[in-house]
Amino acid sequence: MGLSKSTLAGLRVFSPLSIQTNDLDFLEAMRFETDGIRFQENIDKKVLIDLLLKRTKIVKPKKHLPSKTTEIKILFDGFCDRLDKTLMIRNEEYTIEDIKWDKIDEFCNTLRKIERSDDRKVRWALYYLWCQGKTSISLKETEEMLQGFQIKDISKIIKRILKHEVSSGLVAEIQGDILKINHDREDKMVWHYLGDEIEELTRHSPGEIEKEILEMIDEGSFSATELSDLLTIDEATISRTLSKLRKNEKIVLSSFGNKGARYYTTNCDNCPFGTTKAACRKEALSFIIKYFQDYFGVDLTAPDFEGIEENQAILRIKRIIQYAKKEKDTKLERHVSEGLMNLFGTVVDKTLKTRQKKLKLSDTKLNNEQLSKLPFLFSLGMYKGAQMSHDMVSVLVKSTENITQAEKMKIHNAMSEHTKQFLRFTSVKEK
Numbered sequence: 001m002g003l004s005k006s007t008l009a010g011l012r013v014f015s016p017l018s019i020q021t022n023d024l025d026f027l028e029a030m031r032f033e034t035d036g037i038r039f040q041e042n043i044d045k046k047v048l049i050d051l052l053l054k055r056t057k058i059v060k061p062k063k064h065l066p067s068k069t070t071e072i073k074i075l076f077d078g079f080c081d082r083l084d085k086t087l088m089i090r091n092e093e094y095t096i097e098d099i100k101w102d103k104i105d106e107f108c109n110t111l112r113k114i115e116r117s118d119d120r121k122v123r124w125a126l127y128y129l130w131c132q133g134k135t136s137i138s139l140k141e142t143e144e145m146l147q148g149f150q151i152k153d154i155s156k157i158i159k160r161i162l163k164h165e166v167s168s169g170l171v172a173e174i175q176g177d178i179l180k181i182n183h184d185r186e187d188k189m190v191w192h193y194l195g196d197e198i199e200e201l202t203r204h205s206p207g208e209i210e211k212e213i214l215e216m217i218d219e220g221s222f223s224a225t226e227l228s229d230l231l232t233i234d235e236a237t238i239s240r241t242l243s244k245l246r247k248n249e250k251i252v253l254s255s256f257g258n259k260g261a262r263y264y265t266t267n268c269d270n271c272p273f274g275t276t277k278a279a280c281r282k283e284a285l286s287f288i289i290k291y292f293q294d295y296f297g298v299d300l301t302a303p304d305f306e307g308i309e310e311n312q313a314i315l316r317i318k319r320i321i322q323y324a325k326k327e328k329d330t331k332l333e334r335h336v337s338e339g340l341m342n343l344f345g346t347v348v349d350k351t352l353k354t355r356q357k358k359l360k361l362s363d364t365k366l367n368n369e370q371l372s373k374l375p376f377l378f379s380l381g382m383y384k385g386a387q388m389s390h391d392m393v394s395v396l397v398k399s400t401e402n403i404t405q406a407e408k409m410k411i412h413n414a415m416s417e418h419t420k421q422f423l424r425f426t427s428v429k430e431k
Helices: 005-013 016-020 022-032 045-059 069-085 101-115 118-131 139-145 154-166 189-198 206-217 224-231 235-247 277-296 311-324 331-354 361-365 376-398 405-417 421-425
Strands: 042-044 095-097 136-138 172-175 178-181 251-256 262-266
Touching: 005 069, 005 101, 005 118, 005 189, 016 022, 016 101, 016 118, 022 045, 022 069, 022 101, 042 045, 045 069, 045 095, 101 118, 101 189, 118 136, 118 139, 118 154, 118 189, 136 139, 139 154, 139 178, 154 172, 154 189, 206 224, 206 235, 206 262, 224 235, 235 251, 235 262, 277 311, 331 376
Parallel strands: none
Antiparallel strands: 042 095, 136 178, 172 178, 251 262
């Protein structure tokens, strides 16, 4: 399938340096900040500029746009002129019209993919220069086009790209520091030789897609939509692959989710990895049991796992334990744990605060739709901590029988105002 016509047009009009300029900021503002205005036939440019400034303040507080409104307007007008040439919008003096939102979203996604790969950046530079009319592209021109990206050995990347695409049909060669593309200037196939590899969604081989899916659903059950999101492969391709794997009895339907979504796991009775159900379970349990003995001095046996019927669940536990063994005191790991604690802790505190007046005793389990979206291990720790804290405070409160009523009410008020709102349910009664 490759890149769409609109995305190819965008890569012809915008240069690779757009990733380092405000062009990408404008695109992301149009993608992420416009849910409330997408139904409008035309949009005032000032509205979009305000949305950009709001997004920049929240997402990129250290990145500064020009302070003068006139300078920002000039930048945005230039961006709109370029976007107009891709036919994704029609640019007017004060408004933009005929907006193709889905194409803008797709183009924005593509630029983010390019940003994560040096190979894609080099491909874009070659494609852009070819579209400017150059059939002979020097290494110096390519390096200038990618100035600021700090890409190592661009020459080596060009040779690797050439080797791959020549085998696909591109007629080109390297002479010294010059890449010569021996195609007619009107030959649109060159666009696809240089551009299609940028779109990773459609460049997986069928075998690679099957392998990635099987590896994931061997440790859990996933729907086609979830696999598409996690593997960044279009859902139609995922669905076709799932149908093939199910037909070959490599996977089975495990359950239905919300709105009829189908969830699949690997078929243990016809293991796609060539092992038996008993051998797979035995190997995983041996790893888990040894871990608990070595790290905690806890002796477990196979009967301790009888309540876990699915091999996939056992394999998932094994994978979690493998990560648990990783060193946690490195700078990176500390930043990860602190970041997650702050981010998800904010979600918990905010959720409890907004629900404070509606809480009932049964809600002390903190089981609601928003909190259920937290990562499993985080929510498991939170529930366990909430239970232990609640029980501990209840014991402390019961030991206050001999203190004055004023002191009891002081404790009661402190618990009612505490950010951990489940403490409100401990029993301190007024007389």
